[in-house]
Amino acid sequence: MNKKIKKIIQKKNKSKIISLTAYSKNIAKILDKYVDIILVGDSLANVLYGHKNTHEISLENIIQHSLSVKKGINKSLFVVDMPKGTYKNMKSALKNAKIIMKKTRCDAVKLESNRRNFKIIEKLVKKKIPVMGHIGYTPQFKKKFKIEGQTRLEIDMLMKEAKLLEKAGAFSIVCECLSPKAAQIITKKISIPTIGIGSSLYCDGQILVTDDMLGLSGFYPKFVKKYANLNRTIEKAVKEYSRDVKLKKFPTKNNFLNGTKF
């Protein structure tokens, strides 16, 4: 087993697993110092490209961003999302997962569960492609956002799904928008780590979309803690630059390249 994946699994019940998303080298380089997992998420579609959901991202697109992210990673586990439609059946899943692994040199791929694709995950794992699962609110398959696991029946269904993912060989599971009770029960009952987003403190680790927590995306649901307001910081810098150019305060002699003659 990949050593980095082994380390992630060993963290369960010992210390929290810290994860964030990245779409570029510059961001990945900063995250790499402080996180255990960096995910190139298909949130790329809405967060960066402005699509209305995560569906419109192609394999080529996610690979392109992953190549950039890879350049910023030194130690973190590197996971790449499989875009919607790239793992519809066994054959295409295997072909596309192999392409992602080969081209991006990532450590693992992430697939959303639709409660029917366990065999596909099992096949990928058998072919030595590590898989991170994803349950709860799975934007590739569910149109309507809702907190999952609010009734006993829903919790039982989620539990079954998590168990089947574990059995299929997934090394961890992203739990998106689960009720605290569901997150607590599932985390306790499975042996692989749960990585929560909007799913309470009970998960083994946490993940957020970096652009959300930095105040850059404009999407701030309650489960996102805004650790910075980069929108404001960038606006301030751009405003200052614009004023400097207008007032001929930039460029100055300090900005001329060495050896420039007047």
Ligand code: KIV
């Ligand atoms: O696409 C993404 O960024 C994700 C995270 C929300 C876990 O799947």
